[in-house]
Amino acid sequence: LKIQNSLDSIFQLYNSSVTFYENWTGIHYPFQKNGMVAVPDFQFGGMEHPGAILLQNNTLFLDKNATQNQLNNRSNLIAHEVAHQWFGDLVTMNWFTDVWMKEVFANYMADKSTGALADKLSYDLKFLTTHFLAAYSVDRTLGSNPIRQKLGNLQDAGMLYGSIIYDKAPIMMRQLELLIGSENFQKGVCDYLKKYEYGNASWPDLIICLKKYSNENLTDWNQVWVNETGRPIINYKIQYKNNTIKNFLIKQHPEYGSKKNIWKQTLDIALYYKDSIVKKQIDLKEAQQETTEFQGHKKPLFVLINASGLCYGVFQIDSSILEHFNLVKDPVQRASCYISLYENMLNHTAITPQKLLHFFSSQLIKETSELNLRLICNYINTIYWEFTTPKERKNISTQLEEKTWFAVNQPLTNNNKKILFECYENIFQSRSAY
Numbered sequence: 001l002k003i004q005n006s007l008d009s010i011f012q013l014y015n016s017s018v019t020f021y022e023n024w025t026g027i028h029y030p031f032q033k034n035g036m037v038a039v040p041d042f043q044f045g046g047m048e049h050p051g052a053i054l055l056q057n058n059t060l061f062l063d064k065n066a067t068q069n070q071l072n073n074r075s076n077l078i079a080h081e082v083a084h085q086w087f088g089d090l091v092t093m094n095w096f097t098d099v100w101m102k103e104v105f106a107n108y109m110a111d112k113s114t115g116a117l118a119d120k121l122s123y124d125l126k127f128l129t130t131h132f133l134a135a136y137s138v139d140r141t142l143g144s145n146p147i148r149q150k151l152g153n154l155q156d157a158g159m160l161y162g163s164i165i166y167d168k169a170p171i172m173m174r175q176l177e178l179l180i181g182s183e184n185f186q187k188g189v190c191d192y193l194k195k196y197e198y199g200n201a202s203w204p205d206l207i208i209c210l211k212k213y214s215n216e217n218l219t220d221w222n223q224v225w226v227n228e229t230g231r232p233i234i235n236y237k238i239q240y241k242n243n244t245i246k247n248f249l250i251k252q253h254p255e256y257g258s259k260k261n262i263w264k265q266t267l268d269i270a271l272y273y274k275d276s277i278v279k280k281q282i283d284l285k286e287a288q289q290e291t292t293e294f295q296g297h298k299k300p301l302f303v304l305i306n307a308s309g310l311c312y313g314v315f316q317i318d319s320s321i322l323e324h325f326n327l328v329k330d331p332v333q334r335a336s337c338y339i340s341l342y343e344n345m346l347n348h349t350a351i352t353p354q355k356l357l358h359f360f361s362s363q364l365i366k367e368t369s370e371l372n373l374r375l376i377c378n379y380i381n382t383i384y385w386e387f388t389t390p391k392e393r394k395n396i397s398t399q400l401e402e403k404t405w406f407a408v409n410q411p412l413t414n415n416n417k418k419i420l421f422e423c424y425e426n427i428f429q430s431r432s433a434y
Contacts, residue, residue: 002061006074010036010060013075013114017082020113025190030090030197036078045077048084048106055081067415068370072114072126079110091193094200096151099160101203104147104169105189107131111170124332127174128309129371132339135168135312136231140346142256144229147172148203171312172225175265176210178310179221184213216264224261230254232263232313233347234284234306240299248294252287255314262287263312269293270307271300272327279307301327309336314343317350322359331369338372342379345387353387354396361400364407364423370415377423384427397429404428 014036018029033051040057047054059077062070087109088102115123138144147169149160177185188210192201195209203226207218232252239247254261263284270279271294278300280293302320306313309332317340321328328334341359344350351359360376360383367373384393384400404424408417 002063005064006061010074010078013078014082017079017110017113021083021086021109024109024112024186025086025193027086027090027190027193027197030085046081048081048088050085050089053081065414067374067418069374072130075114076107076110076130079113080106083109083113086193090198091196092200094202096154096157096160097148098203099151099157100147100149100165100169101206103161103165104173107166108170108173121330121332124309125335125369125371127170128332128335128339129375131167131170132309132312133375134163134166135171136339136343138163139168139229139231140255140314140343146229147226168312174310175225175312176221178266179216179264180210180214180218185210188213221264224263228259228261230256230261232261234267234311234313235316236269236303236305238294238303243299245294245297245299248291250282250284250289250291252284252313260287265311267306267311268308270304270333271297272302272304272321272324273298273300274327277327281308284311304328304333304337306336306340307333309333309339314347315340317341317344319350325359325363326366331372334367334369335372335375338375338379345383353383354392357383357388357396357400361403364403364420365410368416370413370419373416374419377419377426380423381426393429397427401428401430 018034022028031050035051036053036055038057038060039054042054042056044054045056045059055077059070059074062074066074083106084102087105093099093101111123111127114126145162145164147164151157151160180188189206191212192206192209195201196205207222211218231254233255234250234252236251237247237249238245239249250267252263265284267282267284268279269282269291270277278294278297280291282291282293301324302318304318304321305311305315307330317337321337325334325337328337338360341351341356345353345356357380360380363376364373364380367376380400388396401424404420404427408420408424412420
């Protein structure tokens with residue numbers, strides 16, 4: 001039944017991916033044969049052999065009640081492996097130092113390909129909840145690695161793969177596209193593919209192609225984003241006069257270390273009022289910069305930094321947001337806020353684990369987005385088991401179980417009920433919960 005239920009969707013996704021890449025690159029499918037092989041118990045998600053792309057059986061064939069996460073995984077897998085026909089097979093890296101290039105293009109172009117089939121809101125939410133969480137899980141630590149790593153011996157090539165090249169790299173690539181413009185980005189990448197087709201090339205070769213279409217200092221940008229580790233801490237300070245914004249100052253500095261790296265990237269800031277939102281996009285280019293975009297606006301109820309989830313880093317959170325969270329109607333903005341709250345908790349700023357656990361559990365009956373619901377359920381599980389003591393868990397377990405079980409029994413979609421029940425399974429302790 002799973003095979004019968006999935007075949008049409010699989011071939012539709014495959015054909016739409018091929019069409020998208022042909023149109024975007026201006027290069028016809030570059031090989032003589034075009035096909036897929038479903039492999040049971042395949043140890044990888046997929047493998048990009050030209051003419052016979054191998055794909056994991058369990059990811060491909062889904063039942064009619066598949067969750068949004070499962071559907072996203074399938075569409076991403078197919079689009080990712082098809083993208084490799086251009087990025088990795090048509091043009092291959094010189095050496096494994098640049099193995100990340102084929103993976104970043106496969107992931108980023110897969111995001112573009114699947115995004116073309118969805119609305120912008122769905123695309124942005126999937127990108128945020130997929131790539132940022134995985135990248136942060138590594139890059140927030142002192143043990144992180146840069147996107148581009150030198151490889152001395154081929155036997156160690158497997159050690160290069162991980163969340164940095166699969167997830168931070170697409171974030172970097174999107175910021176690069178925003179920096180130089182979508183049209184310039186596309187022209188540079190297409191030049192690169194045509195110049196090195198059926199051959200080998202490196203990341204510096206691509207940068208040279210992109211520089212042709214941009215006046216930005218891509219050398220300095222590349223050093224921070226690609227050759228070094230970490231993420232920025234981004235704070236703000238507002239000066240008011242007569243309850244009106246006079247100055248809006250934005251600061252950034254590395255999360256760790258003494259370097260003065262500057263992450264050039266695009267940042268969205270939203271001012272929330274009772275009946276309206278004022279949102280502006282800022283180009284971060286300095287360690288400290290003032291923006292005049294908000295001058296003259298009345299003092300808001302709260303400020304949300306990184307409202308659209310585009311920017312990479314840890315963002316100062318306005319504590320007033322919890323009191324007025326019902327005003328955040330956009331699911332992408334809610335996801336960005338959930339992530340910022342959690343990252344601030346980890347950095348011991350703005351909110352404690354206990355308070356955040358209470359907030360997330362109160363959102364279980366309010367959050368309607370399937371991806372967001374899965375996000376906060378995962379956060380609840382982590383905070384409950386890793387950031388509370390046994391004594392604290394004993395005190396809060398009954399209330400948390402009751403909140404979760406109450407949410408399970410609300411009139412929700414089957415997928416949301418499934419996510420909530422999994423959350424309940426993960427946190428229950430009391431005998432009554434059995």
